Amino acid sequence: MPVTDVQTDAEALTMTLTAEFDAPVERLWRAFTDPRQLERFWGPPGWPATFPEFDFTVGGHARYFMTSPRGEKSWGSWEFLEIDAPRGFTVLDAFANEEGAPLEGMPVMRVVFAFEPTATGSRMVNTSYFASADALEQVVAFGAVEGSTMAINQLDRVLQSLREYAEGKGTQTEILDDTHVRITRLVEGPRELVWRAHQEPELLEQWMLGPDGWRMSVCEVDPAVGGRYRYEWEPVGDTPGEAFGFDGETLLSEAPRRAVTTEHMTGTDYPSTLNDLSLEEEDGVTLLTILIEYPDKQTRDMVLATGMTEGMEASYRRLEGVLERVG
Incomplete structure (x- = not known):
């Protein structure tokens, strides 16, 4: 499985996921910056993602929703803060409504996607920064550790041809x-x-x-x-x-x-x-x-x-x- 480690740090207010892939950084970059490829793994099994909007520019926004087996939809949004191809990008990640507006009372995270080459392919380090310990605890309680692990573990099937x-x-x-x-x-x-x-x-x-x-x-x-x-x-x-x-x-x-x-x-x-x-x-x-x-x-x-x-x-x-x- 690609995910090798997930750590939460209550003092630094972070959640960090690390994953290793048998593919070059450039291929990993394309998987995260093409919405059609993102839809194939972003979201844990049973909650596949759809990205109706994806403006991959600094200041641009992406909207996505994940659909449960019973048809419920959970919306989220990204605001792209930094883009450094192919080494990574940074977003503001929010629980959102259908229009992409953040939901009141729900955490908003700054998330850094960092990609680096390794001897066998590439590594992704995904770090989420939270505004408070309560926000970190809230997201962890939602199942973020398990959900993100299961989602990223689906990426191998995207990096390879079927x-x-x-x-x-x-x-x-x-x-x-x-x-x-x-x-x-x-x-x-x-x-x-x-x-x-x-x-x-x-x-x-x-x-x-x-x-x-x-x-x-x-x-x-x-x-x-x-x-x-x-x-x-x-x-x-x-x-x-x-x-x-x-x-x-x-x-x-x-x-x-x-x-x-x-x-x-x-x-x-x-x-x-x-x-x-x-x-x-x-x-x-x-x-x-x-x-x-x-x-x-x-x-x-x-x-x-x-x-x-x-x-x-x-x-x-x-x-x-x-x-x-x-x-």
């Missing part, structure tokens, strides 16, 4: 914490088609089958926000196992970039999970990421023990075949 990052690795499962798991899979095909394959029943029925020997017997999908879906599978021939299914509701839909749904095992009293699907396209391939939120660690471990990753990989191999035929 093919360099994920090609040939198959379906990867990463445990983020007790209740969150991230699934990634590089899919050969454009994002628009990958999105359609997750929304249209006639396509879903061709690939979302899990291991060989199973068929999808029910596929009902209303992909609109508030709409519901129901999937059921049954074994074919002599394949062992009993029919089962899942149902849920669409909480967020931002075609063709992101969809968030609940998932409940039909006919059981098991708690639902939250499945946050996001799609990124580059050079004809799409990186598919699913952030799964479980109700607790026990449920997380129980689901992972079912061979979920292997079943998903079998389905994604079929998906690529479907995309080739449709495309």
Whole structure:
């Protein structure tokens, strides 16, 4: 993981994050000064950022919002105070309203982004300066240490091309914490088609089958926000196992970039999970990421023990075949 250290200093009124990257300073600079690249990592998993305004000049402003899996938006703003390409820049960072005005009673921080070369690539030292100990404590209580660490740890996938990052690795499962798991899979095909394959029943029925020997017997999908879906599978021939299914509701839909749904095992009293699907396209391939939120660690471990990753990989191999035929 890129983040090597996060320190808070109550006397100096600072929070300092240090991260190391296998990329030159110039590449790191571009990732932080191009809003489209910033959107790919600024914001922890489950809260991706959007920058509708980005005036990268001294005295200019940037506005951004992070969107939760349930659609809530948290706004922030930057005022650019200093720019020293490619060594770093300084901003005033504020919790803001939709127009970019700082929220009354919320901390405003001076944040220095400093980039320096290393023997293997580059280092970022990100230092936030606070006006008071109360302001520092308030931001830390909001989860700034954990959130900023998880956000910056996503930067590797931006500094590399998607093919360099994920090609040939198959379906990867990463445990983020007790209740969150991230699934990634590089899919050969454009994002628009990958999105359609997750929304249209006639396509879903061709690939979302899990291991060989199973068929999808029910596929009902209303992909609109508030709409519901129901999937059921049954074994074919002599394949062992009993029919089962899942149902849920669409909480967020931002075609063709992101969809968030609940998932409940039909006919059981098991708690639902939250499945946050996001799609990124580059050079004809799409990186598919699913952030799964479980109700607790026990449920997380129980689901992972079912061979979920292997079943998903079998389905994604079929998906690529479907995309080739449709495309």
